[in-house]
Amino acid sequence: MEGKKGGAVVFHTLILSYQTPSQPPSTVSTASSIRIDALPPFKLDLGDRAWTSVPHPTLPLLATTHDKAATVFSLATFAKHSALTGGHARSVRSAAWQPGRETAPPRLVTGSFDATAGLWSWNPAAAVNSGGGGGRLETEVKAVAKRSGSGGSDEEEEEEEDEWIFNLVLEGHDSEVKGVAFSPSGQYLATCSRDKSVWIWEDVSAGAGGDGDDGEDEWETVAVLSEHDGDVKAVAWCPDVPGRRSTGSGTYSADVLASASYDDTVRIWREDADGEWVCVAVLEGHDGTVWGLEWEQKPRPGGRFPRLLTFSADARIRIWTLRQGEADGEKADGENASSHPMFQSGFGGLPNTMRRSLREEWDCTAVLPQAHTRDIYSVTWSAATGMVASTGSDGVIAVYGEDPAAAKQTAPQTTDGADATAAAAADAANGWRLLATVTDGHGGYEVNHVTWCKRFDPGTDHKGEEEMLVTTGDDGVVRPWQVRAV
């Protein structure tokens, strides 16, 4: 009988010893052991289940989805910054900030159970009225300072209506939209739904791609991907790291999309030379709904293709690695060529039907040490440190680190975690260690989301650099956690 909302935060930090490996000079930030400490929660109790909190890629803003709305928090003050309301008829499940808009007003897309995705833009006029001037970042912070000082809540509500403009509603899905994600350039938006499909939309607005002027918003459907046999729970685009171009050049364009499903599988999608989006791999291994997935954001040694992390109702986290030859981009080289004769020749001249059968080979190269007993709802993989954090139905928050010296980069793991012995589990972990856990992050409630997030609050000496964790729970509370080496 633990934890009620509003009570003292009861949490337990377990610090596990972590053998310091002889580290290559490139992994300077890898901690030998860490501790997780609760920071004061964001100063607005949303009252009911909150689903997810997404940090802006550059600004000190965090968007939390809950009920039929999204609330934006300031990362400088941990207070409410603004709200996006009135755009959806049912719960807002997911959100994503459009990248590549450094000179344009921030834009958020929301995915809702009402089967639509909504496109919202920050209203620059509202920002000016809030006393802003100078740089945008400064503007946001000032707006926050003013807001938290004002007392009249009614007035505040009215003001908020104007802060975010509901630009466009993207309609097409037959049922709940579960996930939304932008490609690294912001050109493509992927949405996924209980209707088993993934839609890819392209921003064809005049001046799209962050050139500043906010003209008419225009989005086109470029693909509807319907190969999953169940709800598509989440979508994620491969980040634009050097390794992204280490394969597929000439055959596929650079953007790579991955989708996770209720059908227990993950699919990887690429755009071929004819502009058609095709499934190039099906990742099978989880024994339950795959709740989501996360690409490796930190560039890999040797410019290798980013790995993909997936997490599931089976309480496991798996890491998948693309099979590549020793020479990047030379798939025909190496041990795999014999089993895939088609890779031996260039396939530029093959007809479409055959091209579509060309698959990428992905191997499960690690199963992270088990820290959860129930569904894992969310995992985050730091671009800065390479550390992974997970959370889920059991309310546990766990942080893992990789010891590169102990990892075999390409060896496939066939060990099934369910019946593995301790030794086999260690082998499956393939260099990954559990660094620390918090056993009850949200006072007994389920935790729906965890994300690494840059700190901008006065508590850090490295604003915009130090990372913290932010968790979002069924208690409607958004909690920041300090994660530091000890």
Next chain:
Amino acid sequence: MQKSELDNANPTILSVSQLPSRRATGGTARHGPDSKYDYAALASLSSDTPSWHSDDDIDGDYGDAHDEIWEAPVDEQEIYDLISTISDPEHPNTLGELNVVRLPDIRVTPAGQRSNLTTVLVDLTPTVNHCSLATVIGLAVRWRLEQALPPSYRVDVRMKDGSHAQDDQVNKQLGDKERVAAALENDTLRNVVDKMLETCA
């Protein structure tokens, strides 16, 4: 539910005296499920109420009766009492009377050393094995328990092995938080569930 043809026109119905209760098993008088819920609700609303989940020793301040209320974990009989009074969506009977909910098919695993969570596992036995309403019944049971139990309880509702033709499919749906949340935002489904719960005191 207005249906011209019932899935099971002649279900077996248990009389009140046949239903499991604390009295029948010779146990002591228990606190009713709704009073328990009220205590939980009060504890979360009133800031000056001592925290009932606190590690602090409150034995000195309260009598045995209070200890029982505040600290005794919910047991199988209490779970049964919470859900056996739910109405069947197509018969004028409760899930207890129709033997869809059975006391021996409820298992409570209290929080322990390894976990802060109490898990409640309920296996349901639909009246016929092709019952199209199995999902709705499961949804109502899950919803009822989530409303009534403290946040550190996890509720798993399943179809008893072999009792339903599409067990795995129904079980997976009922275990999917996102689907359950979306289903309860569906007005038609929500009305059916609310009507089923009207008979819960």
